[in-house]
Amino acid sequence: MGIATERSNTFRRERLRMAGRSASVLLPAPLTEPDHARLRQWLEAVSGEEVAGTFGEFDFHIADTRPVAGGYVGDGRPFALHTGLQPDWEWEPDELPQVAAAFGFTPVDEILLIAFCSREEDHRVLGELSAWLAEQFRGVVCFWGALTVSVPSVVGLGYSDSDWRELERHFRQSIEGLPGRIVGLPYEAAPGRTWVTHFADAVFARAWLRHPQFHMTG
Numbered sequence: 001m002g003i004a005t006e007r008s009n010t011f012r013r014e015r016l017r018m019a020g021r022s023a024s025v026l027l028p029a030p031l032t033e034p035d036h037a038r039l040r041q042w043l044e045a046v047s048g049e050e051v052a053g054t055f056g057e058f059d060f061h062i063a064d065t066r067p068v069a070g071g072y073v074g075d076g077r078p079f080a081l082h083t084g085l086q087p088d089w090e091w092e093p094d095e096l097p098q099v100a101a102a103f104g105f106t107p108v109d110e111i112l113l114i115a116f117c118s119r120e121e122d123h124r125v126l127g128e129l130s131a132w133l134a135e136q137f138r139g140v141v142c143f144w145g146a147l148t149v150s151v152p153s154v155v156g157l158g159y160s161d162s163d164w165r166e167l168e169r170h171f172r173q174s175i176e177g178l179p180g181r182i183v184g185l186p187y188e189a190a191p192g193r194t195w196v197t198h199f200a201d202a203v204f205a206r207a208w209l210r211h212p213q214f215h216m217t218g
């Protein structure tokens with residue numbers, strides 16, 4: 001690994017620690033220079049101002065998501081965007097092959113979106129931008145965690161210490177009828193406790209925005 005890549009990895013780790021929420025769009029083809037130019041144009045459209053940043057690393061405030069098929073109009077929400085797949089620290093060795101098996105391509109590039117706050121509007125903006133980018137680049141959204149829904153109190157399960165295998169049917173019942181594909185890749189959150197990271201295609205990511213319990217999780 002080169003010095004520049006290591007500095008980029010460290011920078012991204014620090015920003016994720018500062019984040020309120022984050023999501024990634026995994027891509028089947030590398031981003032080109034024209035793609036990066038399009039990204040900047042879209043970001044400037046939703047921010048209404050010139051976007052600061054270097055190649056592949058942008059800081060901006062989102063004030064209007066209508067240019068990307070969203071519905072948020074309001075005060076500028078602080079965001080950042082980074083490009084470039086970083087498998088050496090983001091991804092476990094078996095995760096990308098599992099994504100490939102589920103969605104039909106091995107990710108070779110990534111758009112990481114970082115929301116620096118976690119208010120309701122930040123969840124909404126992050127979800128809208130993730131869905132839009134997945135649509136434009138035929139990508140898959142990584143939610144960096146499990147999408148959770150309310151579980152009836154009579155079930156006696158909570159999210160803080162439950163195993164996902166006990167909760168999954170409640171989640172599946174809640175999203176029944178939503179179009180698209182969503183897959184949960186399991187991992188061991190604690191000894192004997194399985195949890196998942198959810199990945200979804202653009203169709204589901206767009207539909208999830210309409211769910212009454214919509215939220216982002218990463």
